[in-house]
Amino acid sequence: MKIGDDDLRARTFKWLFGKNSEFWPKNMKTGMWAWIGHRLTGVALVVYVFMHLSFITTASLNHESFDDLMGVTRSPLFVLMDFLLVVVVIYHGMNGLRVILFDAGVGIKKQKLIFWICMAIAAVMVVVGFYALRNNIFMGGG
């Protein structure tokens, strides 16, 4: 059966919005939150990659301005943003590993436990990341 445009639109609307929607906070369970987090961090990282390329473009056009730009990126606020990037990447990576495990049929019956194990490992990695960046966040330079 072919789905009509209106049908699809109505179905999508019901799926996205309202108390019966899968996205209504009360209807959301661990896996759904993880799914939303994966989408949000994924889109953020695509935006980051484009920013990354634009920075390298500036550098490529003018070497002197690159070293100035790198000076700016060593400021504490910038390093704090770097830390946020680290958090986003680690979440996306660890949740992605969980998705790959489930796709391979591993651990689906213990999915909630495995999510939290992945998040515990992610938390440890975030602490290590913070430790590596600590001097640059608190003092600048480094």
Place this chain on the structure above:
Amino acid sequence: MAEPKVATTKVAGTWPWFLQRVSAVLLIVLLATHIIIDHFWQMGAPTSELSVLNIHLRLKELVWIGVDYSMLAVVLFHGLNGTRTVMFDFDCFMKRKKMVDVGLWVLGVAMLVWGIVILLPFING
């Protein structure tokens, strides 16, 4: 509850699904290498700070040029293929799948060429 949604793999295709997993695993390895080499190792440079000179010194080794360029290709594939999945997840442009595919491939290849070109001055010094 809302009506059950069709699994994304059915809409987006099995190959994009599979290659997204393959590129994900590659990215974990490449990203770890990228962070360690670019931000922690000294690579014979006076400091581990990022500067044009230090990047040039690192890129004297063919292997790091290879790592940088392959990471660029893999990250663009993973990111744009992921964007496509997210769009289809939310039923965006599902009726224009061909157009979306062509558009994302053109964007991806253009970004890849762009990325290759802008690193050349660093390689040549």
